[in-house]
Amino acid sequence: MADLAQWIEGARPRTLPAAFAPVAAGSGAAAFIGSFRLGAALLALMVALALQVGVNYANDYSDGIRGTDSDRVGPLRLVGSGLAAPAAVRRAAVAALLVAAAAGAILSALTSWWLLLVGGAALIAAWAYTGTARPYGYRGLGELLVFVFFGLVAVCGTTYVQAGRITGISVLAGVGVGALACAILVANNLRDTSTDRAAGKRTLAVRLGDTRTRWLYVSLHLLALLVLAAVATQTVLVLLALLAAPLQIR
Numbered sequence: 001m002a003d004l005a006q007w008i009e010g011a012r013p014r015t016l017p018a019a020f021a022p023v024a025a026g027s028g029a030a031a032f033i034g035s036f037r038l039g040a041a042l043l044a045l046m047v048a049l050a051l052q053v054g055v056n057y058a059n060d061y062s063d064g065i066r067g068t069d070s071d072r073v074g075p076l077r078l079v080g081s082g083l084a085a086p087a088a089v090r091r092a093a094v095a096a097l098l099v100a101a102a103a104g105a106i107l108s109a110l111t112s113w114w115l116l117l118v119g120g121a122a123l124i125a126a127w128a129y130t131g132t133a134r135p136y137g138y139r140g141l142g143e144l145l146v147f148v149f150f151g152l153v154a155v156c157g158t159t160y161v162q163a164g165r166i167t168g169i170s171v172l173a174g175v176g177v178g179a180l181a182c183a184i185l186v187a188n189n190l191r192d193t194s195t196d197r198a199a200g201k202r203t204l205a206v207r208l209g210d211t212r213t214r215w216l217y218v219s220l221h222l223l224a225l226l227v228l229a230a231v232a233t234q235t236v237l238v239l240l241a242l243l244a245a246p247l248q249i250r
Contacts, residue, residue, distance in 0.1 A: 002083040007092070010078040012056040018184055019052035020045065022150060022177045026158025029170035035163035040110065044158040046103040047119070054096035055126045059137075061089040062130035068199035097123055111161050118157065122149050140204040142189070143182045151178015169231055176227030183220040186213060 002010065027041045057078075064079020065086050078084035104119035125145050129137040136145060155174035156166045189196065189205035190213050197206050205213040 001085075002078055006076060006078065006083055009076045010057065010060055010084070010089070011053045011092075012075050014075070015052055015056060015184070016049060018150060018181050019048040019154075021180070022154030022174070023048050023158050025173040025177050026155040026170055027162065029155070029159045029167055029173055030162035032169055033163055033167060037162040040107065040161045041158065043103050043107050044154075044161055047100045047107070048154055050096050050100035050103065051122060051126055054093050054100060055129060057089055057093035057096060058127055059130045061086055061093055062135065064089065066199075068196075068201060093127075097126060107161050111164070115157070115161070118153060122153065125149055137203070138201045140202055140207045143185055143204050146181050146185050147178035150181040151175065172227050172231050176224045176231075179220040179223040179227070183217055183224075186217045186220065190214070190217070 023041065023045045026044065027036060030036050030041075060078050060080070064077060067080075076083075078089050079086050101119065101123060104115065104122075108115040108119065125148075129135060129142060129145070136142065152171070152174035155177050156170045159170035160166050186205065189203040190210070192203075193205050193210065193213075196203050204216075208216065
């Protein structure tokens with residue numbers, strides 16, 4: 001059975017910056033109008049991190065029981081490798097999603113009831129990525145939902161729970177962060193194209209093919225840089241993000 005280190009690896013901690021980034025961007029947008037609230041920001045971060053871990057475990061569970069992870073490269077798969085029972089990984093996914101739901105409920109109680117609807121939609125999207133009879137992640141829709149929930153919703157939601165409103169900068173930041181989150185998924189799906197095709201998964205990378213997927217990856221990074229330039233007209237501090245440009249070029 002999996003030990004603690006393997007459970008941590010199975011949570012895919014390398015994906016957590018993708019959950020931290022929208023909260024940081026949304027908090028920055030709130031701070032720009034003098035409305036930064038540490039407590040709300042930390043709760044939003046808890047939602048984002050728990051949701052990301054929940055998605056990762058749910059993906060491990062769902063792909064594992066379908067047998068689509070058997071020959072997969074990349075991060076450790078608990079179910080696919082036989083290190084953990086499917087039921088145990090499912091419980092881990094549910095536990096993480098419940099943590100996200102609890103933190104989201106607190107934020108809703110402190111701000112607006114309709115955030116419960118947004119949170120509910122996020123939880124459904126998290127599980128439905130690979131966990132339903134017809135998972136949207138197998139039909140090339142993963143990137144779209146990642147853009148919406150890990151970009152626009154996460155950034156604008158973080159700004160809203162602190163400032164009580166959504167700003168133009170938060171929307172722009174949501175587009176930029178969403179583009180980069182999509183780029184991560186595009187890269188992962190490009191890596192897994194051969195195994196996904198063999199398993200019958202019609203991811204966007206499988207649908208587009210190698211060359212067009214690579215162009216999509218480049219385009220998403222260019223979109224993020226264009227957003228950065230647009231936001232820089234309001235505050236030059238965002239140009240600090242250019243420190244990451246060498247990594248994008250690499």
